[in-house]
Amino acid sequence: MNRSRILSKIFWRHRPFSQIDYARPCSVTLGTNPLIIREQCTVILKDSYIKKFMKAVGWMDQERTRLKLTGYFLYECVPDKVAYAEWFEDLELPDTFASWFMITELHVWLLLVRYMAEDAMATGTDKKKYVKGDGHFVRNCIIEALWADVGNRIKLLEGANPAIARNQVTELSEQFQASLVAYDEGLSDDKVLAGAAWRRFYSLSEDVKAEHVARIVHFIRHQLSILDKIPSEDLRWKPQIDWLSIRNH
Incomplete structure (x- = not known):
């Protein structure tokens, strides 16, 4: 024994x-x-x-798997539901891949703002402190889905060269990071937000109509208000977003 x-x-x-x-x-x-x-x-x-x-x-980590799927589903609500044709026509934007990316980028930023709010906690000084939680993880998944989609779309462009495509993705990535910072700075000030939209969509051109920039700002404010009213549970387990039309602003 x-x-x-x-x-x-x-x-x-x-x-x-x-x-x-x-x-x-x-x-x-x-x-x-x-x-x-x-x-x-x-x-x-x-x-x-x-x-x-x-x-x-990680196959048995159901919580993380669901959150990752949530991030991808949230991103899919952008290219599947945004009325890109209205943005091209009403804001006099060229129907190009660059314009598609700028419109997609703006809607993705709106999702990031809403989901990062899930990690915001009020402190004793009435200020909000951000912690890396589920919101931060889903945020990264949304961005991951964006770049996966961008990579696939660039490959489908006629005569796309792999080396050129990689350079384009790198350039778009830099623009994306700069845009996130610019939009974030405009969250509390419409003038700053208008400047960010003017710079991103029209490259600070003096020929642009002021009403176009104003419509983008109004759209952002209204859409953020709607996203903020979505309960956390619905946003997490039922990631269905109905985007406003730019024609209503």
């Missing part, structure tokens, strides 16, 4: 387990050092090898 227990302990300690990095939900880091297991192995024995593997790669 004692000999049997000793052999069992030896076999358990030398099983070929690998260390796994759970820091990222969809990444697996293989290690070479054996995992140290407690002497009480009843809990470990309940999980099959398949379940352990699925947990390692």
